[in-house]
Amino acid sequence: MPPALIFDVDGTLAETEELHRQAFNQTFAAAGLPWHWDRALYRRLLAVAGGKERLAAFVAAQAPERAGEVDIPALHAAKTARYTQMIAAGAVTLRPGIARLLAEARQAGVPVAIATTTSLPNVEALLRATLGEAGPGAFAVIGAGDVVPAKKPAPDIYAHVLRRLAIPASACIAFEDSTIGLAAARAAGIPTVVTPSLYTDEDDFTGALAVVSDLGDPQAPYRHLAGAGAGDGMVTIDTLARWSAAVEGRRSP
Ligand SMILES: [Mg+2]
Structure with missing residues (x-):
């Protein structure tokens, strides 16, 4: 899986x-x-x-x-x-590869979730504006805002989402753009793919599973920055399964 x-x-x-x-x-x-x-x-x-x-x-x-x-x-x-x-009012669009990967996940029956410190109304507004009215419903769990008291870099929001998903950390992959987000996901034990953004391009991403410019699309491959994914060009369900298996392989003797 x-x-x-x-x-x-x-x-x-x-x-x-x-x-x-x-x-x-x-x-x-x-x-x-x-x-x-x-x-x-x-x-x-x-x-x-x-x-x-x-x-x-x-x-x-x-x-x-x-x-x-x-x-x-x-x-x-x-x-x-x-x-x-x-x-x-339509002031924002999804980053490259996000809509493609979400569609792939739906096709493959892979659960998707959200772990954020931003308020729930912000998240729902963004998902509706970019994915349509059914956008929020595509996520099995939306962990947002004040549902846990300790915000990132504390692992609490990720621990909350893992509990609700009832899936172990090692069977998930997190997507983050910042040092504090990466720290939160790693502290929860989740291998993390980082796509640096406008305000986080100078952050330290030591410990990330992979660091890529974005998730990539067929016409616009990502730039590989560190970790796994050199030469792949696009983050797909298959590449994630491969990267995840490599982490598991390193864990078990
Ligand atoms: Mg962020």
């Missing part, structure tokens, strides 16, 4: 971080807050996973005088509303 597939969302399914950044900035302006997150600052802020947590970390570090007056959950809810509107 090929491995089950568990996907991160932001940066992995789609390059969403620029939209998140714009939604944060529009929300600050609408609330009369004098904050603007440029790309360099946002890159640093991404070290904290989860929008609410990121906002709280920013206020604590850079605007402590406002800590008492800013309602972080309310501000984050306003940002989520803006973000889901932008997504629903």
